[in-house]
Each structure stands twice: as structure tokens, then as C-alpha cells.
Amino acid sequence: MERVLITGGSGFVGSNLAASLLADGAIVTLYDNLSRVGTEHNLAWLQSSYDETQLSYINGDVRDAYLLAEVVRGGNYDTIFHFAAQVAVTTSLADPRSDFEVNAGGTFNLLEAVRCAPRRRTDPPPAVFFTSTNKVYGALEQLAVEQRGSRYAYRDCVGVDESCPLNFHSPYGCSKGAADQYVLDYARIYDLPTVVFRMSCIYGTRQFGNEDQGWLAHFVIATLQNCPITIYGNGKQVRDVLFIDDLVRAFRLARENINITAGQVYNIGGGAANAIAIWTELGPLLHELHGSLPPITYDEWRPGDQPIYVSNSAKAARDFGWQPTIGVREGVSHLYDWAKGFFS
Numbered sequence: 588m589e590r591v592l593i594t595g596g597s598g599f600v601g602s603n604l605a606a607s608l609l610a611d612g613a614i615v616t617l618y619d620n621l622s623r624v625g626t627e628h629n630l631a632w633l634q635s636s637y638d639e640t641q642l643s644y645i646n647g648d649v650r651d652a653y654l655l656a657e658v659v660r661g662g663n664y665d666t667i668f669h670f671a672a673q674v675a676v677t678t679s680l681a682d683p684r685s686d687f688e689v690n691a692g693g694t695f696n697l698l699e700a701v702r703c704a705p706r707r708r709t710d711p712p713p714a715v716f717f718t719s720t721n722k723v724y725g726a727l728e729q730l731a732v733e734q735r736g737s738r739y740a741y742r743d744c745v746g747v748d749e750s751c752p753l754n755f756h757s758p759y760g761c762s763k764g765a766a767d768q769y770v771l772d773y774a775r776i777y778d779l780p781t782v783v784f785r786m787s788c789i790y791g792t793r794q795f796g797n798e799d800q801g802w803l804a805h806f807v808i809a810t811l812q813n814c815p816i817t818i819y820g821n822g823k824q825v826r827d828v829l830f831i832d833d834l835v836r837a838f839r840l841a842r843e844n845i846n847i848t849a850g851q852v853y854n855i856g857g858g859a860a861n862a863i864a865i866w867t868e869l870g871p872l873l874h875e876l877h878g879s880l881p882p883i884t885y886d887e888w889r890p891g892d893q894p895i896y897v898s899n900s901a902k903a904a905r906d907f908g909w910q911p912t913i914g915v916r917e918g919v920s921h922l923y924d925w926a927k928g929f930f931s
């Protein structure tokens with residue numbers, strides 16, 4: 588039976604992936620300090636279905652190199668998904684040191700734990716998956732952008748692929764970008780089977796989005812609770828959005844094809860077919876689902892906010908046969924139904 592460690596395993600992405608793996612019989616360990624508000628509910632949800640023979644939880648911080656090394660050494664894992672992170676650009680601006688310590692330092696701690704864990708020569712090292720971000724590509728000023736009606740669009744390309752030059756912006760961009768490069772280098776230098784997913788906006792059930800991170804879930808929850816929403820900029824900013832079940836499938840396919848994916852980076856997102864303007868197009872969809880919208884105010888653009896980001900995931904399609912299957916309308920309806928059940 589596959590043995591899996593998920594750091595940040597009580598978070599949005601971690602708990603959804605854990606549920607999928609547990610349903611197929613994997614033995615899963617979650618390593619999380621529950622610092623994100625709401626993640627305690629995800630942990631309780633998983634623990635209500637699986638006992639300690641299949642699911643264990645360690646209350647740990649990825650900054651604790653000693654504990655992390657002990658967990659990795661003792662766990663004999665086949666696969667490690669490293670999701671624990673300081674996830675918000677805004678928080679990284681307010682406290683860049685702890686952002687660096689969690690994102691860059693925490694990832695380094697994990698890589699060292701894997702590299703240094705003793706194992707028999709016949710045992711392969713665990714596959715390590717890291718969730719990076721499109722923010723490592725920076726403001727993308729080299730791509731021509733134009734306004735087309737209610738949204739921004741690229742003039743000459745369908746989406747950003749992995750050949751795009753790195754250009755870290757914001758402390759969050761720098762700390763995730765440094766981690767991204769360390770993860771890839773541990774494949775090159777130490778021959779560890781590591782894989783980087785550079786993800787754009789992921790959304791879905793069990794996402795406790797707030798104004799700082801998880802904007803789509805934040806808009807859905809605010810709509811349900813009739814809480815005011817601030818739109819920074821004109822709301823025509825475009826993002827490609829990917830429903831969580833499609834991301835979980837991508838991880839599992841990339842794991843199955845580790846002989847091809849090891850040492851590689853993949854841009855993973857909804858792509859051009861699932862790109863939506865964050866308010867001028869999402870607002871009407873939320874109105875349709877809920878029947879009303881909360882009070883909306885507009886404010887200045889946030890520094891470094893891209894007018895459009897759409898990923899090109901052709902490499903993932905080529906290497907492990909993945910592409911998104913859940914459209915925006917269907918995915919947002921699932922998220923709305925879950926949030927309605929949870930918050931009301």
C-alpha cells in the first residue's frame with residue numbers, strides 16, 4: 588500500500604488530495620500546524636471517515652527541521668506532497684521574514700530531510716511534489732495585453748508555458764520561487780525524483796478563502812453571507828481557474844508517470860478555456876447562482892497585480908495525459924453548494 592506524507596495536509600489542496608488517496612487505500616500522514624483558519628474543519632472531516640491505521644496527523648511546523656527529519660526518517664514514504672506554506676502575497680509584504688522562513692526555509696528543511704534519510708540502496712527515494720505559483724513569472728510585461736469588452740486578453744499568445752523567464756516579484760514570489768528552484772535542483776544534483784507544479788488559481792470545496800488568498804472562494808462565501816467585497820482594480824482582470832478535482836487528478840497522474848515527470852516543472856491551471864474576469868464575469872455567475880450580490884466597492888489596483896494570467900499546460904498533457912475537465916460554471920456551482928452547506 589502506498590505510504591504518503593502531505594505537509595499542509597489539512598489545507599484546501601492537501602485535504603482534497605488526502606481524501607482521494609485515502610479512498611484508494613493509501614496510508615496517509617498529514618503534517619500541519621493548522622495555522623490557516625478553517626483547516627481544523629478539514630482535519631476533522633478526514634478523521635471522521637478514517638481511523639489511525641490509515642490516517643495519522645502530526646501537529647508540526649515545517650520550520651522545525653528536527654521534527655520534519657524525524658517524521659521523514661520514520662515514515663518510509665513512497666510519496667511526499669509538500670504543500671505547507673505561507674500562502675498570501677499580502678502577508679508576505681507585512682512579514683517577509685516569516686514568509687521566507689516558512690516557504691524557502693520549510694522547503695529546504697523538507698528536501699534535506701529526504702536527502703539525509705537513511706535508506707537501503709535498493710529502496711527508491713520518495714517522489715516529492717512541490718506546489719509553486721505563477722507569481723514566479725512576475726508581471727509578464729513582455730506579453731502584450733489588450734482590453735476586449737469586459738476582460739483583458741493576451742494579444743499574441745494563448746497562455747504562459749514553462750519556457751517563460753523567471754522574474755520573482757513580492758516576498759511571496761521570491762520565497763516560493765527560491766523553493767521551486769531548490770526542489771528542481773535536488774533532482775539535478777542529488778537525483779531525487781522531485782516535481783514542481785506552478786499553479787495558477789485553484790478553487791473548490793473545502794477552501795476557506797479570504798481576502799488575502801483564495802479569492803474565488805472568498806467571493807462565493809461573501810456572497811452567501813452578504814458581506815461587502817472590495818474589488819482592487821476594475822474587475823476585468825482575467826485568471827484561469829482550475830477546479831480542485833482536476834488538480835488532484837494531475838498530481839495522481841504525475842505520480843504514476845514519475846519516470847517521466849521527475850526533475851520537471853509543469854504549469855498547471857484551467858487554461859484559456861477556463862479563464863474568467865474576476866468580477867465582470869464571475870459577478871454575473873454568482874448572481875445567477877445566489878439571486879443577489881453583496882455590496883461591492885472598488886479600490887486601487889494591488890501592486891504587482893497582473894491584468895491577466897492564463898497558463899498553458901500543454902507540457903502536462905504531453906507528459907502525463909492531463910487536461911482540465913471541469914468547466915468554470917460547473918466548478919463554481921460545486922464550490923457554492925459546499926459553502927452553502929458549510930456556512931449556513
Ligand SMILES: NC(=O)c1ccc[n+]([C@@H]2O[C@H](COP(=O)([O-])OP(=O)(O)OC[C@H]3O[C@@H](n4cnc5c(N)ncnc54)[C@H](O)[C@@H]3O)[C@@H](O)[C@H]2O)c1
Nearest residue numbers: 595597598599600620621622623648649670671672718789
Ligand atoms: N490555492 C491556490 O490557488 C494556489 C495557487 C498556487 C500555489 N498554491 C500553493 O499550494 C499549496 C497549498 O495551498 P492551499 O490553497 O491548499 O492553501 P491552504 O492555506 O489551505 O493550505 C496550506 C496549509 O499549510 C499549513 N501551514 C501553513 N504554515 C505552516 C507551517 N509553517 N508548518 C506546517 N503547516 C503550515 C496551513 O495550516 C494549511 O493547512 C501552498 O503551497 C500554496 O502556496 C496554491
